Amino acid sequence: MSTAHLEDRPTPGRVGDVRKQNLALVLRNVHPNVQTTRAQLAAETGLTKASVSSLVADLLDAGLLTEVGITRDGERGRPGVGLALNPLRGALGAEVNVDYLGVGVVDLNGNLHFQETTERHNSGSSPEEVLGALRLMTKRAADAASDAGIVLLGGGLAVPGLVDADRNYVSTAPNLGWTGVELSGELGALLPHSPFGVTLSNEANSAALAELWYGQGVSFRAYLYISGEVGVGGGLIIDSQLFTGPAGHAGEIGHSVVQPKGPKCTCGGHGCLETFAGQEAIFSASGIGDGPTGHRMAQLLTALAAGDPRPLAAVEEAGYYLGVATATTARLMNVAAVVLGGHFSLLEEWIRPALQQSVDEFAPGVVAPDAVAFSALRQTAALMGAAGSSLRRALANPQELVP
């Protein structure tokens, strides 16, 4: 669970653990969409050719690797047998958000298949109702995967709330109106009989990981991800891993104090980033009235394009305070990049200059212009991250699939 700070008693090192570790080591050196050979893996891992051959044999049995014919590189010597990640292994990704449901399948090479998004107002619906609706969608995706010959190793479900992944428990999801929900049964029903099961995750955290694996974050090893949805969520990627903090809830950038004299926040504090950069804050500061989110966002974009001063000022203020929070985080956590997703990626044109100027004002020289990126994954970010986490679990524990 990626930098998970769990209380797991250090297991005694058995001789068999060495193999477990080396299976994962070999697998880590097979990159998506790139062929390799046993000899190359031996050179990269430092293992002997004999060991690599034995490990690869297990990984082929496990179905994680496939042989893809002879690699002819024109050089002298016997050509190697091509090895690649098996494109017929994947994981299910699913997302419950406030106004939509999403599912999809991601294979080991990172390709997204059978993606489907349905608009649905989930706020207020019971978890059973929502997951019932979601189950119809995951059934379709799983059947389509099966028809295409793709075996699903596991799955992930992202929700906009605080989760305890080990207990399949959503402690609170304010924007859904959920509190203290245990989902073991529902998660099992989403994807029966998969070796790695379905795991819960926080939506912003999963989106942050999706950027790392499949999006803007691929060029950074460490960054702050800020997701603009109804609330302002965050995910910290440190050393190419999600930083979850001691209790698993790190990255709550939405409640950084950016203006001690600022307005009251729903969290009980005041002057939080969310009170300046959350959807409601931007809409109301722009003078946009109530209505469906999509409609209000369209209004906002139109007004911005027309050069209307009130929305421009509102978005600039959001960018300014995003910069304050980014500057503090950059100094505190020693990260030098930031990726913005959710509604912020729609507002890139107006947010980017304000944010950059603000960061440079509060932490000069720390965040370079090309270290500010905006997500292109849109509504698939969270589900791709959830599926990706599941795939990483499989790749990190290949011995569980060896017969």
Next chain:
Amino acid sequence: MSTAHLEDRPTPGRVGDVRKQNLALVLRNVHPNVQTTRAQLAAETGLTKASVSSLVADLLDAGLLTEVGITRDGERGRPGVGLALNPLRGALGAEVNVDYLGVGVVDLNGNLHFQETTERHNSGSSPEEVLGALRLMTKRAADAASDAGIVLLGGGLAVPGLVDADRNYVSTAPNLGWTGVELSGELGALLPHSPFGVTLSNEANSAALAELWYGQGVSFRAYLYISGEVGVGGGLIIDSQLFTGPAGHAGEIGHSVVQPKGPKCTCGGHGCLETFAGQEAIFSASGIGDGPTGHRMAQLLTALAAGDPRPLAAVEEAGYYLGVATATTARLMNVAAVVLGGHFSLLEEWIRPALQQSVDEFAPGVVAPDAVAFSALRQTAALMGAAGSSLRRALANPQELVP
């Protein structure tokens, strides 16, 4: 190097690595000042008695453990042979600060011996001069240790600046006036012929670790340490480890933005915590003129005790902004405790209420009153942390001492 985010190629798991891991595992289960036995270690680690016996034999050979006679617990059965951390193994700790030098020896049980502090105005002196003066002190400490039969396994040197421990390099220490200093030679001369050598560290980080191992932090697994010296430094302890961030410079709480409209800071930004809670800020807001730090601090404490309103307001403001930074960090990093050291521990009486009120205002319910602690280690914190890091290195790599 404790949650060090280094680019180390994952080593292939060899069969021998299992022993290395199990040597460290057994050692981790021998706690300072507590006797144990082979049988108890077997139960705690999950290893078989046979394996533990063999591992313990190596650790005795390495000099890390000692047998301390028969443990009679009055119960039936053969009594076990007592095992304990060898009190005759230790590490040297040293600190260069702006106005003093400190050395000491810490043994495996955490006891501090031969501690010596010398007032010395190091700001402006060349690194060679300062380390020359320090070497005289470390020589005395090493000789005293030797006379007492204590073998020094390694050492640590804490400095108030950004360091690259792997390269023995101080990139910048503004308050010493050092920039780009390479200290390999000097470090080697401080403690010749020790198996683990002398390692550089940041002073606030080492102090944070000293609190974890030997001070207030023992009751927390995760906290923010804030050190008030000339600057405001910080250290983040997450999951009982120092969080260093991707480039090793995390924890710079002094330059969190706590008031966007605040005054200019030496870092180039403005509204940083340091501009409200640094020594200079507190002195000048209190109306205390120039002079030696010790003298000014005495003046401040006298004025506070007398109820002088200006210093009271200055210290309360420092506490208020410490609370803002703590609230943000608590939410962002998911830590729920804070430990204050340096000059803040002298000001506890006045800082504590202001800080607690501020934290509760900005992040209600996140930091409990008994999760705010003040350091009692004073001037020994950094050197104990530096020595402790060295000891931890030895305990984590016992196989290097096995003959």
Next chain:
DNA sequence: ACCTATAGTTCAGAACGAAAACTAATTGCG
């Protein structure tokens, strides 16, 4: 054809922990 270079396999050997049988030292109880 023959040499060289590279890929991959086979087999003996060493290191290690697991499991079980064994020895050692103590208490409790008849």
Next chain:
DNA sequence: CGCAATTAGTTTTCGTTCTGAACTATAGGT
């Protein structure tokens, strides 16, 4: 007092895994 019960620790055998060296396989160059 003596024997059973109990706990501590050691010895022996075994299976797993990696390493290293020898071996086979397959290509290009001359």
